[in-house]
Amino acid sequence: MIIRLVAKLIALLNSNKRAAEVGAAVAFGFWIACVPATNLLFALLVLVVVLVKVNLGMAIVSSLGFSIFISALDPLAMRLGEAILRSPALTDLFTRFAAMPIVPWTRFNDTLVMGTLVGGAILFVPITLLAAMLVRLYRKHIHARIANSKLVKAFMATPFAQKVASALQGVRRVWPAA
Amino acid sequence: MKTPRPFQKPVRAKRYERKIQNRIYLEPDRAFLDEITAQTDEGTYSLSRELERDEAKRLKKIVKEARKNRGAFAMGKVLILGVVVVAVLVFNLVFRDRLVERGAERLLESVFGAQSDLVDVRFRPIAGEIAFGGLEVADAARPMTNLFSMAAGRVDLDTWQLVNGRVVVRELRADGISFGTARESSGALPSASSESDGDGVEAQSGGANRGLGGIIEDDAISFASLGLPETLDAEAFVAEYSDQFETYAAVESVYASGSGYVESWSGEAQSLLNAGLDTAAEVTALAATDFSSIRDVETALELVESSQELFGATEAYVERVEEAYDAATGEARAILAAASEVPDLLQSDYQRVRDAIPDVRTQGTDFLVGLIEPFLRARLGEWYDRILTAYGVALRLREQADDRPQRARRSGDLIGFGTPVPARFELRNALLSVDGRVEQQLSIRGLSSEPDRTGLPTEVEYMSDTALERIEAVIDGRTDAAEPLALELSVAGSPLALDNGLDAVGLESFTARADMALGLRGSLDEGLDGSIDLQTRQMSVTGEVDELSIGGLIQELFEQTPILTAEFLFRLDDGSLTLRDGRTNLDEGIGDLVQDRIDATLATFEAEVQAELEALLGPELDRLNEAIAGVVDTEGAVEDLLLLARDREAAAAALQARAPNATDEIRTALEAEAREALDAARAEAEEAAAEAAAAAEAAAREAAEEAEAEAERRAEEAAAEAAEEIRNRIRLPGF
Numbered sequence: 009m010i011i012r013l014v015a016k017l018i019a020l021l022n023s024n025k026r027a028a029e030v031g032a033a034v035a036f037g038f039w040i041a042c043v044p045a046t047n048l049l050f051a052l053l054v055l056v057v058v059l060v061k062v063n064l065g066m067a068i069v070s071s072l073g074f075s076i077f078i079s080a081l082d083p084l085a086m087r088l089g090e091a092i093l094r095s096p097a098l099t100d101l102f103t104r105f106a107a108m109p110i111v112p113w114t115r116f117n118d119t120l121v122m123g124t125l126v127g128g129a130i131l132f133v134p135i136t137l138l139a140a141m142l143v144r145l146y147r148k149h150i151h152a153r154i155a156n157s158k159l160v161k162a163f164m165a166t167p168f169a170q171k172v173a174s175a176l177q178g179v180r181r182v183w184p185a186a
Numbered sequence: 187m188k189t190p191r192p193f194q195k196p197v198r199a200k201r202y203e204r205k206i207q208n209r210i211y212l213e214p215d216r217a218f219l220d221e222i223t224a225q226t227d228e229g230t231y232s233l234s235r236e237l238e239r240d241e242a243k244r245l246k247k248i249v250k251e252a253r254k255n256r257g258a259f260a261m262g263k264v265l266i267l268g269v270v271v272v273a274v275l276v277f278n279l280v281f282r283d284r285l286v287e288r289g290a291e292r293l294l295e296s297v298f299g300a301q302s303d304l305v306d307v308r309f310r311p312i313a314g315e316i317a318f319g320g321l322e323v324a325d326a327a328r329p330m331t332n333l334f335s336m337a338a339g340r341v342d343l344d345t346w347q348l349v350n351g352r353v354v355v356r357e358l359r360a361d362g363i364s365f366g367t368a369r370e371s372s373g374a375l376p377s378a379s380s381e382s383d384g385d386g387v388e389a390q391s392g393g394a395n396r397g398l399g400g401i402i403e404d405d406a407i408s409f410a411s412l413g414l415p416e417t418l419d420a421e422a423f424v425a426e427y428s429d430q431f432e433t434y435a436a437v438e439s440v441y442a443s444g445s446g447y448v449e450s451w452s453g454e455a456q457s458l459l460n461a462g463l464d465t466a467a468e469v470t471a472l473a474a475t476d477f478s479s480i481r482d483v484e485t486a487l488e489l490v491e492s493s494q495e496l497f498g499a500t501e502a503y504v505e506r507v508e509e510a511y512d513a514a515t516g517e518a519r520a521i522l523a524a525a526s527e528v529p530d531l532l533q534s535d536y537q538r539v540r541d542a543i544p545d546v547r548t549q550g551t552d553f554l555v556g557l558i559e560p561f562l563r564a565r566l567g568e569w570y571d572r573i574l575t576a577y578g579v580a581l582r583l584r585e586q587a588d589d590r591p592q593r594a595r596r597s598g599d600l601i602g603f604g605t606p607v608p609a610r611f612e613l614r615n616a617l618l619s620v621d622g623r624v625e626q627q628l629s630i631r632g633l634s635s636e637p638d639r640t641g642l643p644t645e646v647e648y649m650s651d652t653a654l655e656r657i658e659a660v661i662d663g664r665t666d667a668a669e670p671l672a673l674e675l676s677v678a679g680s681p682l683a684l685d686n687g688l689d690a691v692g693l694e695s696f697t698a699r700a701d702m703a704l705g706l707r708g709s710l711d712e713g714l715d716g717s718i719d720l721q722t723r724q725m726s727v728t729g730e731v732d733e734l735s736i737g738g739l740i741q742e743l744f745e746q747t748p749i750l751t752a753e754f755l756f757r758l759d760d761g762s763l764t765l766r767d768g769r770t771n772l773d774e775g776i777g778d779l780v781q782d783r784i785d786a787t788l789a790t791f792e793a794e795v796q797a798e799l800e801a802l803l804g805p806e807l808d809r810l811n812e813a814i815a816g817v818v819d820t821e822g823a824v825e826d827l828l829l830l831a832r833d834r835e836a837a838a839a840a841l842q843a844r845a846p847n848a849t850d851e852i853r854t855a856l857e858a859e860a861r862e863a864l865d866a867a868r869a870e871a872e873e874a875a876a877e878a879a880a881a882a883e884a885a886a887r888e889a890a891e892e893a894e895a896e897a898e899r900r901a902e903e904a905a906a907e908a909a910e911e912i913r914n915r916i917r918l919p920g921f
């Protein structure tokens with residue numbers, strides 16, 4: 009399963025998938041990693057990731073990757089959330105939200121939830137663009153070098169790589185040497 | 187191999203770029219496309235050559251990937267989600283009423299702790315309305331009885347709050363409500379049934395049962411409750427206290443001691459008497475001896491010895507009699523002393539019985555109150571049960587109120603926005619009525635699982651036109667509530683009937699019409715203070731009783747009194763009712779009459795008790811007298827013996843005094859006789875010597891002289907021996 013996932017991700021980086029999709033998956037992964045799990049917003053985010061056309065595997069992997077260090081950003085997110093929640097201009101809006109059904113389930117009045125929600129939204133586009141740009145760069149300049157390197161060729165000749173290649177036929181097309 | 191679809195015929199340049207070229211991002215694939223396609227003059231793209239099998243296969247994959255690279259949503263997943271949502275909605279639509287029915291039943295069961303059954307439920311989510319055709323909620327304390335049931339009802343709900351997990355009933359209207367109807371099957375919940383072996387029932391019912399025993403502990407009228415003795419039967423009354431009598435034990439002790447004394451000392455006295463008679467006979471015989479007739483020494487000496495022995499025996503006898511007298515006298519005094527305490531003990535026992543007769547002037551002031559109290563306890567018990575049931579419901583609602591949000595593992599600070607959040611359960615307004623002939627209404631306002639959140643107390647109002655009954659209660663469950671419970675109950679013209687316990691006073695039943703006003707304030711945890719104003723009229727007492735008995739007094743009292751008003755103050759604390767004060771309008775006026783009648787009854791009773799005591803203790807006193815008489819007789823007999831013994835001792839002493847005198851006389855006579863014999867012998871010897879001298883002067887002189895000497899020697903020796911013998915024989919000890 010893991011091998012298959014890794015193979016898929018490798019294949020994804022050098023596939024005809026839109027770079028923006030991969031970038032968005034990374035951005036969603038970051039966003040999901042940011043938002044605390046026990047609220048309705050988290051569930052909505054996951055639902056969006058499932059429904060929109062982004063690579064689910066990349067989103068999961070990036071979410072797991074970001075979650076390792078994301079808590080280091082919590083103080084920053086809490087300050088941001090508190091600033092938003094205590095903003096006089098938004099008080100009426102939040103008061104109405106609090107009175108609405110279901111909305112309180114999002115725990116929007118939690119400074120960390122609000123901070124990560126807004127912070128994730130703000131960083132969504134930059135991360136998407138950055139990740140997409142990196143994917144394009146990889147596809148255009150790096151992939152060929154790596155694929156043609158002796159080290160990779162030697163590695164791809166190993167039984168492990170063969171196993172990976174057989175597990176995912178698409179890899180063969182991307183990696184002719186395999 | 188078949189050429190992929192876009193390239194089966196020429197494609198317009200714009201379409202080719204938009205659908206294929208712009209959706210392929212790998213340079214090798216883009217180069218491959220450029221290689222196999224060519225743009226015509228008309229601006230269309232088409233394959234530039236015939237593709238080989240591998241090329242056609244690669245082109246097909248490229249086209250497929252290009253198709254996938256369009257749109258923002260994964261339509262397949264969206265479609266699946268849509269199907270799932272639709273399925274849930276259809277399921278909800280089809281089974282909605284059943285789901286709501288089960289949900290409502292679960293809610294009611296958790297609140298009332300007993301089985302709840304709803305029928306014909308119709309739920310309109312948009313309107314927020316639930317209608318039902320019937321509802322039965324079992325009584326947790328009595329599973330075969332319904333706490334209440336309704337024929338039909340309608341509930342106006344806040345649907346959005348229902349989605350939020352809160353049950354906010356804006357209005358509840360129900361008709362055909364009835365209380366305490368019988369059930370065909372047990373209404374106990376399975377969990378409650380399994381817990382009923384232990385403390386589960388109380389836990390389920392919220393402690394609803396805790397007060398029943400305490401309040402309706404004794405609804406019978408008893409003499410004690412009226413401040414009277416438990417019985418007016420003197421014999422039974424005395425028998426009730428006879429175990430405490432000390433006279434019985436004392437008389438028994440004296441009787442046993444006296445009997446033993448008579449038995450033991452009668453034998454001893456007889457033995458002493460016999461011994462005394464023997465001694466007396468001996469003394470009498472000795473005294474009858476004629477000392478002057480005794481002519482020889484041996485007889486005299488024997489007499490002396492006999493008198494000495496008799497004197498010693500008499501002395502020993504007297505000593506024995508004196509010892510017996512001292513012992514018998516000591517024992518008799520002890521018995522008599524114990525007997526002398528019996529009258530005091532008898533008086534003490536009598537006083538004890540007398541003290542047990544209540545003084546109605548001090549203890550019987552609650553006479554009328556005591557008569558009415560059982561009725562009030564029964565009525566209060568009913569209402570206390572209902573209050574406890576309501577309290578149990580409130581407790582269960584509070585248990586469900588703990589909806590604090592769970593703290594997430596990663597969490598920031600929660601900012602409040604002051605929007606009031608409804609309680610977990612809230613019944614804002616309920617109107618329940620009983621249709622048909624009897625018009626009754628129960629309205630509830632502001633019932634909530636979290637009164638602090640709603641900021642309102644619960645108001646309950648019950649009205650019954652038929653029973654002219656009205657209840658207004660305010661249950662304030664807020665934390666800072668000054669008065670958690672305030673209840674006002676008024677009942678007009680309620681039938682009052684007492685038929686339990688009146689037989690103690692010889693009556694069968696007591697009936698009346700009563701107006702009652704009950705006030706109850708406080709908290710169930712810290713106790714409730716209450717007051718009752720009671721007004722009864724049309725009082726009637728049935729029963730065949732003696733006119734002069736207490737039952738007759740009660741009968742006369744109530745039948746002649748038009749209106750009886752009574753005021754009671756009481757306290758309900760942890761299920762027990764304590765009557766603090768009670769007074770009636772008849773206390774002063776009729777009180778004296780009651781007192782006189784009771785005094786007369788008790789005076790008779792007291793006399794009967796005294797007679798009964800005397801009858802009971804009389805035989806014991808007779809036994810005591812008998813024992814004491816025996817002691818006295820025995821003591822007299824021993825005393826007579828002592829006198830007799832002392833008399834005989836005096837006689838023996840006199841005899842002993844006479845014996846030495848007699849021996850002196852005998853000695854003197856014997857000495858005189860000896861002297862005479864000596865003189866006679868001397869004269870005889872002198873005569874013989876003169877005769878011998880005369881016969882043979884020379885020859886006989888010597889012989890005469892020898893004979894004379896011999897005769898003289900012999901006479902002297904005989905005299906000396908005789909004198910010595912006499913002396914020795916008549917010598918008495920000490921002489």
